[in-house]
Amino acid sequence: MNSLDAELGRRLEDLDRQVLRRTLRSVESPQQPLMTVGGRQLINFSSNDYLGLASHPRLRDALIEGAHRFGTGAGASRLICGNLEPHRELETELARFKQTEAALTFSTGYATALGTVCALMSQGDIIILDRLVHASIIDAARLSKATLRIFAHNDMEQLEAHLSWSQTARRKPDGAQGQVLVITESVFSMDGDLAPLRNLVELKERYDAWLMVDEAHATGLYGTHRRGVAEAMEMSPLIDIQMGTLGKALGVAGGYVAGSQVLVDWLVNRARSFVFSTAPPPAVACAARAAVRLVASEEGERLRQLLWARVNQVKEAVLAAGWPLPPVQSPILPLFVGPEAAALEVAARLQAAGFLIPAIRYPTVPKGEARLRLTVTAAHSPEQISELSVALRHERLSLSGPP
Numbered sequence: 001m002n003s004l005d006a007e008l009g010r011r012l013e014d015l016d017r018q019v020l021r022r023t024l025r026s027v028e029s030p031q032q033p034l035m036t037v038g039g040r041q042l043i044n045f046s047s048n049d050y051l052g053l054a055s056h057p058r059l060r061d062a063l064i065e066g067a068h069r070f071g072t073g074a075g076a077s078r079l080i081c082g083n084l085e086p087h088r089e090l091e092t093e094l095a096r097f098k099q100t101e102a103a104l105t106f107s108t109g110y111a112t113a114l115g116t117v118c119a120l121m122s123q124g125d126i127i128i129l130d131r132l133v134h135a136s137i138i139d140a141a142r143l144s145k146a147t148l149r150i151f152a153h154n155d156m157e158q159l160e161a162h163l164s165w166s167q168t169a170r171r172k173p174d175g176a177q178g179q180v181l182v183i184t185e186s187v188f189s190m191d192g193d194l195a196p197l198r199n200l201v202e203l204k205e206r207y208d209a210w211l212m213v214d215e216a217h218a219t220g221l222y223g224t225h226r227r228g229v230a231e232a233m234e235m236s237p238l239i240d241i242q243m244g245t246l247g248k249a250l251g252v253a254g255g256y257v258a259g260s261q262v263l264v265d266w267l268v269n270r271a272r273s274f275v276f277s278t279a280p281p282p283a284v285a286c287a288a289r290a291a292v293r294l295v296a297s298e299e300g301e302r303l304r305q306l307l308w309a310r311v312n313q314v315k316e317a318v319l320a321a322g323w324p325l326p327p328v329q330s331p332i333l334p335l336f337v338g339p340e341a342a343a344l345e346v347a348a349r350l351q352a353a354g355f356l357i358p359a360i361r362y363p364t365v366p367k368g369e370a371r372l373r374l375t376v377t378a379a380h381s382p383e384q385i386s387e388l389s390v391a392l393r394h395e396r397l398s399l400s401g402p403p
């Protein structure tokens, strides 16, 4: 064994000892509530395909038609010769949907965060993050070389203290005043709760900061037109940078920023994950455009209503089984367990009973805060939810002590 493999072997053993090693499971069916995993049928309560669009025939047809018209690959980055019609059409559709001047798409949500934050912030600037933001935002903030401050989850007092400190600390190396950027998620990916966007907007205005909100788990679900929590809380025009992903409720893949034309023009010039990366396959942009249209249509509203009905049924089942839940409207229901090994055992027993609800451990969530992340989609049937209810009650009874 060479030295690299020997060292990595030791590191993996260390992960084993901490019950933190991860492995890939092989899924042999499309993304839907009933999945074939390693040859076994499981009811899937772990997907972010909240509206059940990932296998919707209209999106699939748009992808096939896009492949017939534009082939498979974009050939180059958008700035070279990869700026194909479907990319522009998708961005026009997204800007219309989000009611912003412009939108820009990236190959993933992760690449969106990385490219956007690093294009806006650098040494001498200050980035202030909620403790529970997604890894892509943390990585982006670190890569930007700006000074980082973290506030406790949704703690507006601590955010205000950081903002107040930033007024004197915001200094660029040349002595000029630096910028301050506050970043949060609107629906938190692992806890399913919502950010207080009104308070965030009020604070960012008072302290002359910029605000970026990641609507990854909210786009398609909240607000009269399903644009996200920013719409539901009537804050959209006051948020400087709205970002999100096309791979969750929209059922396809990619990420986006929606905002002013000048923001998009700047990102086209300076977002390195956009400039130095081959454009996403045009057929994927065709499918994503069909998804945005569908979400904006009456069918989108019907699916959203169906999702909330299913969420309410699952919540009742979870509470009746004796698991506590945060009192929020969200398709993400965290079943808190605590120790990593215990969470893995619960997930394994549920899998043996026919359910895919994986344990989420460090580093995705803080150490000792392992949980099962149960997600609901509009595609789940009432029968699947009844079966889940029985399994959860059984599992809760077999857990020794409170979770």
Ligand SMILES: Cc1ncc(COP(=O)(O)O)c(C=O)c1O
Pocket (backbone or CB within 6 Å): 108, 109, 110, 111, 134, 136, 185, 189, 214, 216, 217, 245, 246, 247, 253, 254, 255
């Ligand atoms: C809050 C949040 N932001 C960004 C991302 C990254 O998006 P993508 O999966 O499209 O890279 C995710 C999840 O993957 C997420 O949960």
